[in-house]
Amino acid sequence: MLPLLALITLAATIAQIVSFNRMFSYVQRELAFKPPLEYAPKVSVILPCKGLDRGFEENMVKLLEQRYIGIDGKPRFEVIFAVAQESDPAYAVLKRVCESQKAIPTKLVVAGINQARGQKINNQLRALQEISDDTEVLVFVDSDVIARHDFIQYLVAHLQDPTVGVTTGYRFYIPFKGDWPSLLRSLWNRMSAWELADPNYAFAWGGAMATRRKTFDDAKVAQHWDRSADDDLSLTTAVKDIGLKVRFVPQCLVASDGDATIPEIVEWTNRQLILTKVYYPKLWRRAIRRAVILVVWLLALVGSIVTAALTGSTELIAASIAGLILLPIEVYFLLKAQRLWYRVLSLSAKEEDFNGLNSAQKSSERALMEHAFQSSLLKFSLVLPLAHIVLPWMTLYSVLTNRIRWRGIDYELRSPSEVVII
Numbered sequence: 001m002l003p004l005l006a007l008i009t010l011a012a013t014i015a016q017i018v019s020f021n022r023m024f025s026y027v028q029r030e031l032a033f034k035p036p037l038e039y040a041p042k043v044s045v046i047l048p049c050k051g052l053d054r055g056f057e058e059n060m061v062k063l064l065e066q067r068y069i070g071i072d073g074k075p076r077f078e079v080i081f082a083v084a085q086e087s088d089p090a091y092a093v094l095k096r097v098c099e100s101q102k103a104i105p106t107k108l109v110v111a112g113i114n115q116a117r118g119q120k121i122n123n124q125l126r127a128l129q130e131i132s133d134d135t136e137v138l139v140f141v142d143s144d145v146i147a148r149h150d151f152i153q154y155l156v157a158h159l160q161d162p163t164v165g166v167t168t169g170y171r172f173y174i175p176f177k178g179d180w181p182s183l184l185r186s187l188w189n190r191m192s193a194w195e196l197a198d199p200n201y202a203f204a205w206g207g208a209m210a211t212r213r214k215t216f217d218d219a220k221v222a223q224h225w226d227r228s229a230d231d232d233l234s235l236t237t238a239v240k241d242i243g244l245k246v247r248f249v250p251q252c253l254v255a256s257d258g259d260a261t262i263p264e265i266v267e268w269t270n271r272q273l274i275l276t277k278v279y280y281p282k283l284w285r286r287a288i289r290r291a292v293i294l295v296v297w298l299l300a301l302v303g304s305i306v307t308a309a310l311t312g313s314t315e316l317i318a319a320s321i322a323g324l325i326l327l328p329i330e331v332y333f334l335l336k337a338q339r340l341w342y343r344v345l346s347l348s349a350k351e352e353d354f355n356g357l358n359s360a361q362k363s364s365e366r367a368l369m370e371h372a373f374q375s376s377l378l379k380f381s382l383v384l385p386l387a388h389i390v391l392p393w394m395t396l397y398s399v400l401t402n403r404i405r406w407r408g409i410d411y412e413l414r415s416p417s418e419v420v421i422i
Contacts, residue, residue: 165244169252
């Protein structure tokens with residue numbers, strides 16, 4: 001038992017050192033990057049909406065106030081909003097926002113319902129029919145993304161590299177309540193973020209991703225989406241299939257409210273795993289391998305502790321200690337990662353990015369976010385043992401099902417090209 005637990009602890013330590021150093025070097029390099037002002041291809045922003053998220057109207061206004069301009073000083077983007085039905089509460093708000101400003105070209109389309117694919121994708125495909133003839137870059141964003149003022153500029157900049165097929169931001173969940181379901185989701189979210197610096201496993205995030213129009217066509221993304229429930233991972237696979245890369249843009253890391261109930265985290269985690277299983281199996285297999293190793297570690301550790309307590313075996317006591325060493329090692333890397341993400345989020349959420357709020361509200365929002373972020377480290381350390389018990393088993397459960405729930409709609413994902421709304 002001692003060699004097994006020592007080996008797993010050693011392997012996990014080496015893996016975390018490699019992953020952290022890769023992410024640290026990547027982020028340091030990217031934060032020094034400044035988008036060239038002369039590169040400003042015409043952009044069509046596609047924004048599918050369903051319902052009203054917190055701060056919905058403020059986010060829409062902020063999007064239309066993006067500082068993405070050409071050398072002539074004029075805006076170089078348009079925004080196309082899409083909803084499934086006019087009865088959606090977002091429709092009236094979007095209509096009002098579009099009518100209240102004329103500086104940025106906007107369109108609002110009603111996509112209707114399609115039983116053969118996800119509603120978000122149906123909205124996106126309908127919006128794509130409305131893009132301008134001179135559009136060079138497609139930017140896809142979610143309605144609950146609170147973007148910095150130069151969000152589009154940073155997201156588009158790396159597309160001047162012909163080897164890059166899609167650029168992406170990422171959602172960073174902050175557990176404001178600090179209860180264990182929220183902490184587990186945030187911890188899972190942070191673990192996944194480490195993959196973004198690895199070119200072999202990097203993936204696009206549908207809340208903020210951009211691709212050249214030509215790449216979108218060459219990779220036949222619209223055909224991939226035609227009978228799909230997922231936009232970002234299917235785009236990832238399509239782009240990588242034609243030999244192009246996914247590029248993570250740390251400046252487009254978006255802080256989000258990570259509070260969740262137990263049913264919400266179960267639904268959310270299951271959805272992430274099943275979507276990855278169907279649309280990006282390479283990354284899912286990696287998650288399964290890690291889950292199996294953690295389950296073996298957990299069972300061996302529990303067996304060693306129980307048997308050592310009953311027999312007093314010094315070898316099993318040593319094995320238990322070897323296994324438990326993994327936890328403080330992980331806490332150490334949590335601390336290092338916490339400092340790194342704090343720096344990124346501080347740069348990604350400047351004072352002027354809290355549009356629609358007065359000075360007191362801005363200070364309050366920033367203080368609340370900073371307090372929740374800083375106080376989460378100790379809570380993460382305490383919930384880490386629970387994460388080792390819960391998350392591997394949730395990961396392995398994805399082997400047994402292909403059903404997900406997304407915004408109140410149940411889907412069965414039979415294959416990457418076949419989805420059924422249940």
